[in-house]
Amino acid sequence: MPEPVETIGERLQSSFDALTRAERQLANAILENYPVSGLGSITTLAAHAKVSTPTVVRMVRKLGFPGFPQFQAALRRELEAKITNPIAKHDTWAENAPDGHILNRFTEAVIDNIHQTLAQIDPQSFDAACALLADPKRTVFVAGGRITRALSDYFYMHLQMIRRGVTSIESRSNSWPHSLLDMEAGDVLVIFDNRRYENSTIKLAELAREQGVKIILFTDQWRSPVSRCADLCFSSRIVVPSAWDSSVVIMLLLETMIAEVQKQTWDGTRERIEALEEVFDRTRFFRKFN
Amino acid sequence: MPEPVETIGERLQSSFDALTRAERQLANAILENYPVSGLGSITTLAAHAKVSTPTVVRMVRKLGFPGFPQFQAALRRELEAKITNPIAKHDTWAENAPDGHILNRFTEAVIDNIHQTLAQIDPQSFDAACALLADPKRTVFVAGGRITRALSDYFYMHLQMIRRGVTSIESRSNSWPHSLLDMEAGDVLVIFDNRRYENSTIKLAELAREQGVKIILFTDQWRSPVSRCADLCFSSRIVVPSAWDSSVVIMLLLETMIAEVQKQTWDGTRERIEALEEVFDRTRFFRKFN
DNA sequence: GTCATTCTGTATAGATAATTACAGACCTGC
DNA sequence: GCAGGTCTGTAATTATCTATACAGAATGAC
Numbered sequence: 001m002p003e004p005v006e007t008i009g010e011r012l013q014s015s016f017d018a019l020t021r022a023e024r025q026l027a028n029a030i031l032e033n034y035p036v037s038g039l040g041s042i043t044t045l046a047a048h049a050k051v052s053t054p055t056v057v058r059m060v061r062k063l064g065f066p067g068f069p070q071f072q073a074a075l076r077r078e079l080e081a082k083i084t085n086p087i088a089k090h091d092t093w094a095e096n097a098p099d100g101h102i103l104n105r106f107t108e109a110v111i112d113n114i115h116q117t118l119a120q121i122d123p124q125s126f127d128a129a130c131a132l133l134a135d136p137k138r139t140v141f142v143a144g145g146r147i148t149r150a151l152s153d154y155f156y157m158h159l160q161m162i163r164r165g166v167t168s169i170e171s172r173s174n175s176w177p178h179s180l181l182d183m184e185a186g187d188v189l190v191i192f193d194n195r196r197y198e199n200s201t202i203k204l205a206e207l208a209r210e211q212g213v214k215i216i217l218f219t220d221q222w223r224s225p226v227s228r229c230a231d232l233c234f235s236s237r238i239v240v241p242s243a244w245d246s247s248v249v250i251m252l253l254l255e256t257m258i259a260e261v262q263k264q265t266w267d268g269t270r271e272r273i274e275a276l277e278e279v280f281d282r283t284r285f286f287r288k289f290n
Numbered sequence: 291m292p293e294p295v296e297t298i299g300e301r302l303q304s305s306f307d308a309l310t311r312a313e314r315q316l317a318n319a320i321l322e323n324y325p326v327s328g329l330g331s332i333t334t335l336a337a338h339a340k341v342s343t344p345t346v347v348r349m350v351r352k353l354g355f356p357g358f359p360q361f362q363a364a365l366r367r368e369l370e371a372k373i374t375n376p377i378a379k380h381d382t383w384a385e386n387a388p389d390g391h392i393l394n395r396f397t398e399a400v401i402d403n404i405h406q407t408l409a410q411i412d413p414q415s416f417d418a419a420c421a422l423l424a425d426p427k428r429t430v431f432v433a434g435g436r437i438t439r440a441l442s443d444y445f446y447m448h449l450q451m452i453r454r455g456v457t458s459i460e461s462r463s464n465s466w467p468h469s470l471l472d473m474e475a476g477d478v479l480v481i482f483d484n485r486r487y488e489n490s491t492i493k494l495a496e497l498a499r500e501q502g503v504k505i506i507l508f509t510d511q512w513r514s515p516v517s518r519c520a521d522l523c524f525s526s527r528i529v530v531p532s533a534w535d536s537s538v539v540i541m542l543l544l545e546t547m548i549a550e551v552q553k554q555t556w557d558g559t560r561e562r563i564e565a566l567e568e569v570f571d572r573t574r575f576f577r578k579f580n
Numbered sequence: 581g582t583c584a585t586t587c588t589g590t591a592t593a594g595a596t597a598a599t600t601a602c603a604g605a606c607c608t609g610c
Numbered sequence: 611g612c613a614g615g616t617c618t619g620t621a622a623t624t625a626t627c628t629a630t631a632c633a634g635a636a637t638g639a640c
Contacts, residue, residue, distance in 0.1 A: 013410055024513065025512070041626080053629085054630080153440045255396070255532065259532030312618060343597085587636070591630100592632105595627080610612090
């Protein structure tokens with residue numbers, strides 16, 4: 001019997017396009033915790049993937065197995081082979097790529113950045129920032145520069161869905177002085193500023209500060225000059241094997257913050273979100289769950 | 291629920307003396323190829339150990355399990371814990387924050403997402419995508435939807451600095467049909483599309499495809515319908531403990547891709563970058579650091 | 581919009597597995 | 611060798627799982 005050259009996991013991926021919606025959902029559930037998730041009963045697996053058992057049978061057939069038990073047996077054989085040779089330490093992330101491939105080098109650097117950034121972060125500051133942003137009485141302004149524009153946009157978009165009173169400012173445009181007029185003491189200004197730090201951003205921060213605005217700053221490990229007048233400052237590692245800096249860690253932090261603010265304001269903005277959901281449901285691309 | 295301090299394997303060995311002849315035979319068979327041998331049916335296991343099925347039940351009861359299925363479930367849990375990546379199980383990332391703090395939970399999920407995404411990625415596709423983007427003869431169009439706008443902007447901005455012939459398209463706006471006119475066979479269209487997938491994005495992809503444009507797609511684990519007409523598709527895990535999805539892994543991939551394209555086009559675009567630097571310095575938007 | 585096609589879940593029948601009951605086998609000590 | 615006990619397997623029962631049939635829902639073509 002010729003050994004299967006592909007693992008079932010790989011086969012699931014390669015034939016992913018040939019699968020239907022429910023089957024993909026199932027395939028993902030299997031890959032999620034591969035291969036253990038496939039070793040229970042068909043009932044368990046189906047329930048975990050939130051599909052019906054026949055769907056499991058159908059997909060397994062598509063993969064070429066006569067039935068679920070055979071599929072499972074194949075999984076066990078695979079696992080057996082994998083376990084006998086000691087599990088190699090995971091220094092490569094993209095297993096299919098050669099050791100020095102950029103995918104592995106880059107990812108390793110990013111993981112390292114996450115590690116170092118999180119080790120240094122002050123949870124009290126983080127919680128304080130979330131509390132400020134969750135306070136409906138404070139208007140929130142979000143500002144980014146040239147490179148950080150995408151980050152501030154991303155932050156703004158989510159926050160704007162979560163709560164009312166959120167405004168986006170482009171620090172480079174000469175329209176931001178107008179926004180300053182709207183700021184009141186106690187309002188919050190979220191600033192993104194990575195090297196090379198922009199003068200207009202610093203100016204904005206200083207002026208806002210004078211009006212009693214609370215400033216939350218996301219910056220890099222060398223810290224933007226804005227940090228001098230920021231109430232809360234979060235600095236992230238951004239160095240990667242690239243000509244450019246990485247925004248991954250900053251994005252991780254801001255997504256985490258959004259998750260927390262969302263949670264804290266859930267009661268007050270539930271309706272807001274649900275209205276939004278309804279609009280999305282119209283697209284009918286996604287299955288509804290109860 | 292108190293965690294079991296001993297593994298089932300250890301328990302088998304420590305209570306080996308309390309077992310009967312047939313049970314020892316069975317215990318040995320289980321340990322022979324641990325733990326996979328215990329994951330089949332009770333019948334298979336009994337046959338393999340050359341004992342009867344009731345013997346299996348009796349021994350399992352001696353170990354303290356109510357029945358064979360529970361024993362097997364415990365084996366699976368054990369296995370699961372064993373094969374999950376040690377890096378992903380680094381529970382506390384922000385050491386100063388309490389265990390269940392959102393910073394730790396969120397980061398853990400993201401690391402897990404990175405791990406799973408990279409494990410599934412096809413390096414050949416990745417390299418092929420980089421080659422397409424590094425080819426100066428091909429014009430590149432970058433398109434994003436509502437949520438993915440920030441990502442496509444970020445990608446566009448970097449690519450635009452690296453090379454000439456890069457255009458940004460907003461899939462929602464009704465201006466994109468004009469961009470279609472500019473597309474020629476062999477050009478490249480980079481599309482970002484996460485759930486919930488947008489109809490206008492799909493339409494754009496189809497029309498571009500008809501014109502012989504190469505399509506590179508960044509999507510989520512469930513894959514946008516665009517994947518059907520994409521030449522290269524990169525799907526990332528995006529689920530985190532939040533009401534929203536995470537873009538971190540997608541950003542990681544696109545940054546890596548930018549790093550590689552930059553490297554490949556370095557000779558040709560060195561001047562471009564230097565000219566850019568000079569412009570920025572002249573406008574004095576940025577403070578100079580040494 | 582309407583129709584054909586494909587997909588997906590419910591219900592159910594069929595298969596298999598897990599457990600129990602029980603009787604014979606095997607020790608052990610006299 | 612035989613009585614008391616334990617151990618073990620066979621066979622029957624029960625529970626659970628797997629596969630199928632079919633109908634309703636979703637999708638895609640016109």
